[in-house]
Amino acid sequence: DAGVTQSPTHLIKTRGQQVTLRCSPISGHKSVSWYQQVLGQGPQFIFQYYEKEERGRGNFPDRFSARQFPNYSSELNVNALLLGDSALYLCASGGAGSNNEQFFGPGTRLTVL
Amino acid sequence: RKEVEQDPGPFNVPEGATVAFNCTYSNSASQSFFWYRQDCRKEPKLLMSVYSSGNEDGRFTAQLNRASQYISLLIRDSKLSDSATYLCVVTLNNDMRFGAGTRLTVKP
Numbered sequence: 001d002a003g004v005t006q007s008p009t010h011l012i013k014t015r016g017q018q019v020t021l022r023c024s025p026i027s028g029h030k031s032v033s034w035y036q037q038v039l040g041q042g043p044q045f046i047f048q049y050y051e052k053e054e055r056g057r058g059n060f061p062d063r064f065s066a067r068q069f070p071n072y073s074s075e076l077n078v079n080a081l082l083l084g085d086s087a088l089y090l091c092a093s094g095g096a097g098s099n100n101e102q103f104f105g106p107g108t109r110l111t112v113l
Numbered sequence: 114r115k116e117v118e119q120d121p122g123p124f125n126v127p128e129g130a131t132v133a134f135n136c137t138y139s140n141s142a143s144q145s146f147f148w149y150r151q152d153c154r155k156e157p158k159l160l161m162s163v164y165s166s167g168n169e170d171g172r173f174t175a176q177l178n179r180a181s182q183y184i185s186l187l188i189r190d191s192k193l194s195d196s197a198t199y200l201c202v203v204t205l206n207n208d209m210r211f212g213a214g215t216r217l218t219v220k221p
Binding site: 033035042043045050055056058090092101102103105106 | 117144145147155156157158159162200204206207208209210211212213214
C-alpha cells in the first residue's frame with residue numbers, strides 16, 4: 001500500500017513567486033493536514049481539511065491557502081513568496097476515528113531565493 | 114509560553130543506557146498525545162500514542178499526567194538506531210501542536 005505521497009520533492013523559487021504543493025493521502029483516509037517545518041524546529045500546523053472542507057487553520061498569513069479534492073488529495077498554495085517561507089512542507093493524512101493519529105509524507109523542500 | 118515544550122537536549126548516551134524525555138503542554142483541554150521520531154531530513158514517524166494509564170511498546174514507555182500537563186517517554190537499553198529527534202505532539206480540535214523536538218544520539 002502506498003503511503004502519503006507529495007510532489008515535488010524539492011523546489012526552488014524566487015521572492016514574489018507563487019508555488020503549489022501537492023499531496024495524496026493514504027488510501028481510505030479523508031483528512032489531510034499541512035505543516036511547515038523550519039530547520040531546528042518542530043512542524044507548525046498550517047491547515048487541516050476533511051471531506052473537502054477546512055477543519056482547522058494555524059497562524060499563517062492569507063498568502064497561504066489550500067484545498068482538498070473529491071479524491072481527498074490536496075494542494076497547498078503560497079503566494080508572494082518570502083525568503084522566510086523556505087522550509088520543509090509536510091502533508092499528513094489521517095482516518096476518521098483514528099484517535100487523531102496522522103501519518104506524514106516525505107515532504108517538499110522549498111527554497112526561496 | 115510555548116504550547117508544547119520539550120527538554121532542549123541534545124542527549125548523548127552510550128548504547129544500553131536508559132534515557133527519559135519530558136514534555137509539558139499549556140492547554141488543559143488538549144485531547145490526544147503522541148511521540149513521533151524524526152530522522153535527519155526525513156518526515157516525522159509515529160512512535161506511539163500516549164494514554165493516561167501509561168503504555169509500553171517494547172523498550173519504549175510513555176506516560177501522561179493530565180493534572181500536571183506532562184508527558185514523558187522512556188527508552189530502555191538504547192540502540193544506535195534510536196538516534197533521532199523525538200517530537201512531543203499534543204492535539205486539540207484537530208490541530209496537532211509539536212514541540213521543537215529533542216535530539217538523541219546513541220554512541221557505541
